[in-house]
Amino acid sequence: MFKMYFDAFWGFIKTNAEALKIIFAVVGGLFALKQWRTQVMHKRAEIVKELICKVRDDEDISKVMRMIDWNNGFEYYGKFMYKGVNKEGKEILIISESLGRRFDKTLSHYAYICYLLKRAALQKKDIYMFEYGLKRIFDNPHIRNYLYSIYHWSKSRGAKCSFEYLIKYGLKKHFLSKDFKKVNSPNYTRCLRLASETEEQSEEI
Numbered sequence: 001m002f003k004m005y006f007d008a009f010w011g012f013i014k015t016n017a018e019a020l021k022i023i024f025a026v027v028g029g030l031f032a033l034k035q036w037r038t039q040v041m042h043k044r045a046e047i048v049k050e051l052i053c054k055v056r057d058d059e060d061i062s063k064v065m066r067m068i069d070w071n072n073g074f075e076y077y078g079k080f081m082y083k084g085v086n087k088e089g090k091e092i093l094i095i096s097e098s099l100g101r102r103f104d105k106t107l108s109h110y111a112y113i114c115y116l117l118k119r120a121a122l123q124k125k126d127i128y129m130f131e132y133g134l135k136r137i138f139d140n141p142h143i144r145n146y147l148y149s150i151y152h153w154s155k156s157r158g159a160k161c162s163f164e165y166l167i168k169y170g171l172k173k174h175f176l177s178k179d180f181k182k183v184n185s186p187n188y189t190r191c192l193r194l195a196s197e198t199e200e201q202s203e204e205i
Contacts, residue, residue: 048126051113055133064106068136068143074099076142078149078191103146104162110134111166118165137166138175148180148188156194 055061067073074082080100081093113130116122127134137143147167154161161167170176179185183194 044122044126047116047122048129051109052129054109055130058105058109060102061106061109064102065133065136068140071140074142076146076191080146103143107137107143107147107163107166110137111163114165114169118168134169134173135175138170138173144176145189145191147176148185149190149192151180152183152190152194153192156196 055065072083074080075093077093079095079097080103081095082099084092084094086092110130110133113122113127113134117124117127147161147163147170150163151161151167167176167180171178171180177185177187179187184190
């Protein structure tokens with residue numbers, strides 16, 4: 001009896017060998033795909049965690065985001081400036097190179113987040129964690145003017161702006177107006193000379 005069942009089973013295996021190979025391959029492939037997706041999900045979670053921690057724990061970035069959040073304490077007119085008081089007790093603007101570096105560091109961090117989203121290393125649901133910060137950045141008129149100035153300054157010199165992906169995100173989400181890419185847009189103040197304007201000034205001198 002056992003031999004009869006064994007022979008029948010073995011016959012089934014030999015008859016359907018190719019089909020079984022395909023089934024096992026599909027099952028194995030699905031299992032591998034599930035494992036891969038789990039690994040990718042965990043990797044994305046780690047990336048998001050690191051990005052959030054940097055926003056919160058990095059002294060320069062957290063300080064700049066507080067200034068942006070409260071929408072005071074700084075302005076941009078070709079240089080970043082902070083508000084101070086002179087000997088007469090009058091409020092003045094003081095140029096600060098270190099403040100400029102802090103803003104560059106902060107904007108570069110958010111540009112990197114936008115880059116990861118563009119390259120699909122992050123998904124749209126991951127970016128929700130940073131949407132508030134991104135919106136606050138684009139809401140500030142001085143930062144918009146800074147991005148506008150840097151974008152056209154770089155373009156006039158044949159180079160890409162270091163905040164390219166941040167700007168692309170702002171345009172896509174309509175945080176920046178469509179005429180952002182125009183050299184003399186009425187919606188922005190350009191505070192840096194273009195390459196052609198610098199050359200013209202040199203010739204006059």
